[in-house]
Structures are given as C-alpha cells and as structure tokens.
Amino acid sequence: MEIQELKALIDRLEREKILTAEEFALLVENRTPELDDYVFEKARAQAGEFYNADVYIRGLIEFTNYCKNDCYYCGIRHSNKNADRYRLSRDEILSCCEQGYELGFRTFVLQGGEDPYYTDERLEGIVRAIKQGYPDCAVTLSVGEHSYESYKRWFDAGADRYLLRHETADAMHYQKLHPASLSLANRKRCLFDLKKIGFEVGSGFMVGSPYQTPQTIAADLLFLKELQPDMVGIGPFIPAKDTPFANEPAGSAELTCFLLGVIRLLLPAVLLPSTTALGTIDPLGREKGILSGANVVMPNLSPVRVRKKYALYDNKICTGDEAAECRFCLQRRVESIGYKIAVTRGDRAGWVNPAQK
Ligand code: 5AD
Ligand code: FES
Numbered sequence: 001m002e003i004q005e006l007k008a009l010i011d012r013l014e015r016e017k018i019l020t021a022e023e024f025a026l027l028v029e030n031r032t033p034e035l036d037d038y039v040f041e042k043a044r045a046q047a048g049e050f051y052n053a054d055v056y057i058r059g060l061i062e063f064t065n066y067c068k069n070d071c072y073y074c075g076i077r078h079s080n081k082n083a084d085r086y087r088l089s090r091d092e093i094l095s096c097c098e099q100g101y102e103l104g105f106r107t108f109v110l111q112g113g114e115d116p117y118y119t120d121e122r123l124e125g126i127v128r129a130i131k132q133g134y135p136d137c138a139v140t141l142s143v144g145e146h147s148y149e150s151y152k153r154w155f156d157a158g159a160d161r162y163l164l165r166h167e168t169a170d171a172m173h174y175q176k177l178h179p180a181s182l183s184l185a186n187r188k189r190c191l192f193d194l195k196k197i198g199f200e201v202g203s204g205f206m207v208g209s210p211y212q213t214p215q216t217i218a219a220d221l222l223f224l225k226e227l228q229p230d231m232v233g234i235g236p237f238i239p240a241k242d243t244p245f246a247n248e249p250a251g252s253a254e255l256t257c258f259l260l261g262v263i264r265l266l267l268p269a270v271l272l273p274s275t276t277a278l279g280t281i282d283p284l285g286r287e288k289g290i291l292s293g294a295n296v297v298m299p300n301l302s303p304v305r306v307r308k309k310y311a312l313y314d315n316k317i318c319t320g321d322e323a324a325e326c327r328f329c330l331q332r333r334v335e336s337i338g339y340k341i342a343v344t345r346g347d348r349a350g351w352v353n354p355a356q357k
Contacts, residue, residue, distance in 0.1 A: 001030045007038055013265045014042050018225060024218035027262065028255070036258050043261035043293030046268045051295045053339045056271065056346030057330070058140065059105035059301040059323070061096045062310035063088040067113025069144065070179045071167075073209060075240030075311040076113050082242045086306045087117060090126050096301045096323070097130055101137070103327045104343040108134075109163065109298060111142035118143070120150045124157040131158035138345045140202075145186060148193045155197045160345075162194045163202040165233055168209065169223035170216040177209060191227055198354040200347065202231030202271070207259060208251020209237040217259070225266055230348040231296070232263050232270050235277030238313035253282035257292040264293030269349040271296050280317050286330070287337050296346070297334070299326040 009027060013019050019027075027035075064087045065076045076083050088096075097108050108130060112118070118126075123143070130139050140161035141154055151162070166187055168174050174184040194201045205220045206212075224232055236251030256278055264272060273296040274289025282288065286297060300307060300318055307319040318326050331341050347353075 001026060003032065003034055006030055006032075006035050010035070010039055010042065010265070013262065014046075017266060017268065021215070021218040021222055024221050024262075025214035028214040028217050028258075031255075031258050036254065036261070039258060039261035039265070040292045043264035044291065046264050047272075047293050047295050050269045050349035054295065054342040054344075055290060055334045055339045056107070056296045056344065057105055057327070057341055058107045058109050058273075058296065058298040058346075059096070059100035059103075060109045060111060060298045061088070061093055061100075062111050062300070062302045062306065063093055064112035064115040064118065065306075065310050066115040066117065067144075068116060069114050069182065071182070072177055072179075072244040073206065073237060073240065073313075075243060075313055077243060080242045083311070084309050086309050087115070088303070088306070090122075090129060092303065093126055094129060094133065096303065097134060097137075099323055100301045101134055103324060104341070105301070105327075106136060106343060106345045107138040107140060107161075108301070109140040109142055111163070114144040120146075120153050124153055127154055127157040127159045136345070138347070145182075145190050148197070151190075151194055151199070152197050155199060159199070161200040161202065161230070163231070163233065164190055164194065165202075165204040165206075166191065166220070166223060166227075167205050168212065168216055169205075169219040173211055173213075173216045176211045191229075195227070200230040200351060201227070202233055203227055203229045204231075204233035206237040206251065206277075207234055207256040208249070210245055210248045212237075212251075221262065221266060224263065228267070230271060230351060231273070232267065233273050233275060234259055234263070235275035236281050238277055238280060238315070240311065240313045250281055253278060253285050253288065256285075257288050260289055260292040260294050271346070271348050273298055276300075276317060277313065280313070280315055287333055290334065290339055291337060297330055299323070299330050
C-alpha cells in the first residue's frame, strides 16, 4: 500500500475517530517508520489538547502475587510452583500510601492476583482506610474478575477506578491465552458491570501476545471504541519463565508505540499509560510512549523486598529501586522530553465525579 493512502487513513481516523476493522488491520500490516511519525505527531497534538504537557503519575502497590487463575502468559499464574508468593498486610499497604503521598502521588493503584485471602470484606476495609487517610486521592483497584456485588461493595467503600484489561477482543484468541475456566464473555461482563456501577474503567491488551494477528488487534480497537473506557493500558507481551509461553517472542516497542498513537486518535481524551513493560523491552520505551501520545506513568510503590516477586514477565525494570528513586528517575525522564509530572488525582479530561452528578 502507498504511504499516501495510509496517511489518508490516519487523517480520517483523526477526523472521524473510527475506522473499519479492515482499515485498522491494513494500518498494522503496512506501517513504516514514516507512518509512525505521522501518527505520533497527530497523537501528541491530541494529548496536548486535553492534557497540555502534563504527565500523570499513579503509585502502583502490588499487594499480592497469589493468584487462582492460570493465564498462560503470566508469571504469577497458579501453576507456577517457582513463584515466591507474598501478601502485604493492611499496614504495609498504608505505609506505601504514606510514602507515596509524600512523593506527590494522588492516585494509588492496588494491583494483585485473584487472591481469595482478600475477601470482599478485607479489601473493603483497606479501601476505606486509604480513603480515610487520603481523601484527596483516588483509589484504583486491579484485582481481576469478580461479581457485580463485589465490585459494588468496593465502589461504595470509596474505590474510584478499576483496571481490567480485556487482553484480546477475539474469543478464539482469548481461549488460546487462557484456560477454559476463563472467557471473553465474562471479562466483558465485568467491564460493563464496572462502568455501570460508576467506576472510571481502564481496559487494554498486550501487544505481540502469542497468536495475535492484525485482525485481532483491529477487534481490540473496535472493542475499546465500544467500551469507551477512561483509560487504556497496552504494553508489549514479554515472555515469563516457567509459563507455557516462556519461549515465545516478545512484542515490539515499535508496534506498541504505533498503537498508542492510534488509540490516542481513536479515543482522544483517554488516559494512556506508557507502561513498565514498554520500558522493559526498550530502555527509552516510556519516553517513546509519551512521545507517541501517552500521558500517564505508573511507577512502583511496593516495598523493595517484594518487587522482584511480582514477576508477571522476565527482566522487569525498577525491581531494585526504592519508590523515591523511581519517582525522581521518572521525573528526569519526563522532563528530558519536554513534559512535566503533575501532582493531581489526574482524572480523565471531561470526567464527572459520580458523587457530584
Ligand atoms: N507480558 C506482558 N504483560 C503481561 N501481563 C501479564 N503477563 C504479561 C506478560 N508476560 C499484563 C496483562 C495483565 C497486566 C496486569 O499485565 O495484560 O492484564
Ligand atoms: Fe524506576 Fe527509573 S523509574 S528506576
């Protein structure tokens, strides 16, 4: 395909904020460095419209690596007997928040495997304690698939946001990445329940996961348009040892950045993190992500003693660094490309707090 035709597709995406599945697949199949730059420039302009040069930070607290699920790509899957399991106590979590607040974080993301130890009640207590101590902060949960009732309970306790990647919007592909106990239908049910309850919702997918094709990526983009999430997390697949996909190739930083740009044009006001996985496959990945249209970074606030244990994939960066080191390292990186870190909850542009509706 001629570069001019591809650029014309990008122009139309920018104007109409949608393309067909065939057109998205064509872009993925035919992209070149020249087209990448064309997308990035437009994506940066859109991000600037809504967020200026601000980059939002989220303090990520990886509070448990126990998981009852067995996703084939994930290093903390239940069957991985070599994973060194840990849980953080409520007090440990609160002390991460205390440290994080000092460092300028106004969003705390509690992420963990699907760990039955954290019952609805326990997690509710933790959410309440954080909201009580830090009423000006947003609490984000990222703990997998649960019932409408569980989600509602955590929302009523004060949780503001929920992250749950759809992973792939193609049902056959979904089944190649997950055991039979998990389904795309239930994942979607969860996402629509979360929206209905009033959470700010984040979804997303891995780039370059095994069996992914330009067509499944097109389905991902169309699903995101349908879901209208507040945040979209994408990062390259990176193989994890002791998993069924240990010997599969990693996804590329180039395609990840291209898709960040495309998602910025598809959902212009969306919160778009430049992920740790992107920073892991490319030392300048997080900077490149921001220059492709991303506007969020999520440094780790977990205690250093557990950092290496939350190993979703191999060679994860920042596992030896204290929270403060990552905070200032990221500030340097963000400023080196002409952006600045904002001390704010950082809700999506145009978002209306349900409590004030
Ligand atoms: N490589 C990259 N990302 C991964 N995730 C899980 N395992 C891997 C991996 N091997 C991502 C999933 C999940 C998020 C928390 O981390 O997309 O939703
Ligand atoms: Fe963790 Fe740079 S962000 S060391």
